[in-house]
Amino acid sequence: MTVQFDINALALLLSTAAEAEIRPRFRALADGEVRTKTSAIDLVTEADEAAERFIKAGMEAVLPGALFVGEESVAAEPALLSKLAEADLAVVVDPIDGTFNFAAGVPLFGVMAAVVAGGETIAGVICDPMGDDFVLAEKGAGAWQTGGNRPAVRLKAAAPVPLADMTGMASTGFLPAEMRTRVMSNLAKVAFCSNYRCAAHEYRTFAAGHLHYLMYNKLMPWDHLAGTLISQEAGAFVARHDGTPYEPRHVEGGLLVAPDRDSWEMFRREILGG
Template sequence: MADNPIDLDRLTEILKRAGAETIMPSFRNLEDGAVREKSSAIDLVTEADEAAERFIKTEIDRLSSGILFVGEESTAKDRSLLDKIADADVAVIVDPIDGTSNFAAGIAMFSVMAAVTVKGEVVSAVVHDPVTGDTVRAEKGGGTYWLLANGDSRKTRVNWPVPLDESIGIVSSTYFEPKARSALFRRLDQVRVVANYRNSGHEYRMLATGGCHFNLYGQVMPWDHAPGTLLVSEAGGHVAFADGEPYHPSRHHGVLVSACSRQTHRSVTTKILGIERPLS
């Protein structure tokens, strides 16, 4: 198991407290003016996002002054943070509310997420659901565990691979170019069930705990994917960009596919994305 510079129990507790103290009091209770658009009508930020990120950053700063903090809202103000991940001795990448649109609409499907990186490699991750109190977390080389709110803990595994026409896939088409999106839609009839929950934390949890067979994303900001990809990898899945390159949080472009097996990954890239390449 990889050395983890931040105690995983401590990180988990920070995210749980952020959920209980700064997020849940505002859920279905947002005041007028508490929700703002960032880049578009589907790219939102709320006062709870900002409060949660401030809370988490304060707690992380207490652990060590040498930790690079890369939060979604912090990066909106300082994009240079993205360029520092690859070389940082230790970085914590945070999405204070993943699924802000759901949160703002009063839909109980959002997450608080964090990943720890060492020289750009993800070594641990936590995805916490403040509504149910459940947490799924992983350490590199140590497996993925589902911590239930009642105190029970279980090790998770991805689902068994099945033919593509029997598979359950989660597909986020939002950030595909129009022509690529149209081509993607035409090929999705090869999948048995296609879903999108607008919450990558929940979607990665589903894949890591056997609830689906693959996830496909056209935008790869690190706070959306660094935590979940480790959950999937440590649960026995295969994560790579459609061009075959392994996931790395310092890469911010390309189509990312996470799957329950290498063969499922290949089926998605060739049959759904139309990309022919050797099986890696």
């Protein structure tokens, strides 16, 4: 499916939403403006909801007629998520990725949007509200960092390295208990493992060539569609834990990202393997 739209207009909309609704509330949230959703570490703030409303209102000018699938919209209307797989055209938005950091006053959060056409991710944008720039990609056109009055820079994933030299990010909190114990033990085989609590910045860091792996288990489209496309356009290999391709309809099956397929297979065997 061919879709004509201006990815820079999408990036500008995210940036404008951040300027209007997110940055003014950073470290300025009043009592009652931070609430829990499913758990004490799954939060929503007034900034999340206001930014999503802002982006949704502006999206008709960027992608007329597109189904809007926002994280907070799905929280209010869970059935909306199931419509993504069948939509001819959709935009998937995370108004603040890294809400836990945002609510804690940690300046490590992002705004993400992905464009899905015919069940395939065709564009992705990750905005850094504090750094005032973007990483973005359109399918087949490479991954780029731009904004902040700086020239655009093409992104390239890191070169492959041996397992013992690999550095990266792993989210283990949503793994089944037995698997989590095994994986955390196996992660001693790599050089470095961390977690920003913010997929937006983890994908940005990976696509810029500073990491050798990303690992996730919980798959919600607003967390991963933009970042996986950007990573692939930077040259990376991306697949679910069983090796099958990751698609917008998937909400389970885990996800691994690595510089190439051989690195992916090695990480899968040595870290996830039983």
